[in-house]
Amino acid sequence: xxxxxxxxxTPHPSSRGGAxxxxxxxxxxxxxxxxxxxxxxxxxxxxxxxxxxxxxxADGDAWFPRMRLPEFANFSGGExxxxxxxxxxxxxxxxxxxxxxxxxxxxxxxLLRGHGAIVWGQSPEDALYAAEVLEQTALLEWSNAxxxx
Numbered sequence: 001x002x003x004x005x006x007x008x009x010t011p012h013p014s015s016r017g018g019a020x021x022x023x024x025x026x027x028x029x030x031x032x033x034x035x036x037x038x039x040x041x042x043x044x045x046x047x048x049x050x051x052x053x054x055x056x057x058a059d060g061d062a063w064f065p066r067m068r069l070p071e072f073a074n075f076s077g078g079e080x081x082x083x084x085x086x087x088x089x090x091x092x093x094x095x096x097x098x099x100x101x102x103x104x105x106x107x108x109x110x111l112l113r114g115h116g117a118i119v120w121g122q123s124p125e126d127a128l129y130a131a132e133v134l135e136q137t138a139l140l141e142w143s144n145a146x147x148x149x
Contacts (some may be wrong), residue, residue: 025090032099033120039108040120044127047116050138055083055111057145063111065141072137075130076107086114109134 024030030043054063062080065072082101087094098118101110108130109119119130 026094028090028092028095029098029118032095033102033118036099036103037120039122041122042124042127043118043120044124044131045116045118046131048131048135048138050135050142051111051117052114053142054081054134054138055113057142058083058111061085065137067137067140067144069133069137069140071133075109075133075137079106081105081107081109081111081134083111083113084115089115 024045026045029045033040033043054065057063061083063083064076064080068076082105084094084098084101087097094112098110098112102118102120108121108126109117111117111134117131117134119127119134121127121130
């Protein structure tokens with residue numbers, strides 16, 4: 001995630017601890033995930049190019065990379081990452097579908113097809129780490145798929 005730090009993040013009004021400002025147009029998405037994930041004390045939504053590619057490369061509605069780093073195994077608990085279908089950004093439909101999938105998800109994150117990803121953790125540092133693991137695994141998967149034979 002480059003030089004992103006936790007002080008670059010904006011608290012969401014639905015977050016445990018609250019906030020005084022609306023973080024983004026994806027406020028309904030954040031609120032929906034806080035409702036279904038009691039383990040989510042920090043949620044990070046980002047538009048990572050490798051996560052977008054991973055969702056596009058996946059067959060079906062879940063992504064399980066062929067090359068798995070130990071970090072991904074810890075992140076996913078051995079399960080695939082759910083993919084939310086393309087829905088309008090900021091919409092109640094996106095929030096509802098993401099919440100449904102997040103409620104079924106072992107990995108602390110979802111890929112948003114054609115959009116990005118959303119991850120969660122016990123702290124901002126945990127959420128940033130989840131984003132980095134997801135993004136780096138997606139980069140590795142894409143690179144491996146495009147190696148010359």
